[in-house]
Amino acid sequence: MAAHGATDGILDDLDIAVLLPCYNEAATIADVVAGFKAALPGARIHVYDNNSTDGTALKAALAGATVTRERRQGKGHVVRRMFSDIDADIYIMADGDGTYDPEEAQDLIRTLLSEGSDMVVGTRRGVTEDAGRQGHAFGNAIFNRLYRMIFGTGFSDIFSGYRAFSRRFAKSFPAVSGGFEIETEMSVHASRLKMPVSELELSYGRRPEGSHSKLSTYKDGAKILWMFAMLMKETRPFAFFGLISGGVLAMSLGFMTPVLAEYIATGLVPKLPTWVLSMALMMISFMTFTAGLILDSVARARAEQLRIHYLTLSSVHQSRHQVTLARGEAVSQTTGRSGKRRAA
Known part of the structure; x- marks a missing residue:
């Protein structure tokens, strides 16, 4: 499927999937889906509804997204399901709360292709404000520092939910986490396999009126700390x-x-x-x-x-090369048939 003109023609014929895990995001999901449809016209938009009770699934479907329900509660379960279900050359993952700008997905894809990366993390500009919640801002700073001490300096914002992936990242990622600690596991997976990764600083907005964060500063912080310990035990x-x-x-x-x-x-x-x-x-x-x-x-x-x-697993560049070869063969066959008709 082509992303028509999304990145100045370089994404033609690449299959792009936008993955949006959601839990009670009815206030924002329709605008988020519309934003990605405008930014990446050829991409498939998938919304995975995680037991929402506010009509998130209906609003996403009306906005034109393909909606799938994941009954096991937790973002980690949703990500595992998304990566299992969807086949694509490039995956864009974002939150459904409207804090990420869909137009910047083009920049993530450009970086993924130009730098030959398997994952590009959209680091959040102004994340220290964290939508007005200072507890989250302090936790972000502490956990990012702790991550660098344990696993290395490859990432500066391990909790960003705005990322681009290659197919070989998505299909090699085991995804054992159940909740919001899934982003940490992604970063450790990339570091463990020494994958080429990139970071790109992007804007980070506030939630609109009527939208509320699902994070619990202390409960989710404890889960993330436990995940750090488990990942260190498994990888180091x-x-x-x-x-x-x-x-x-x-x-x-x-x-x-x-x-x-x-x-x-x-x-x-x-x-x-x-x-x-x-x-x-x-x-x-x-x-x-x-x-x-x-x-x-x-x-x-x-x-x-x-x-x-x-x-x-094939990389994005290998997929592009295969598409180019197929396109060249199609042109050759068409030219050959035209030549035969003229000769006749």
């Missing part, structure tokens, strides 16, 4: 278990030191239970460290398997 087990091992070893030495000092001074061990506890903690520390070493090898093997699967 040596560092994860090394930290635990170091902490337990420090406790062991803390209990052991006074007992050793008294033994050196008097030759006696009056606090035998403390000594036994310190030795047990030291054994646990060594076992945890060993587990980290073993699981690190397992994690590397899993990453290699994921990388091999990822490389079997």
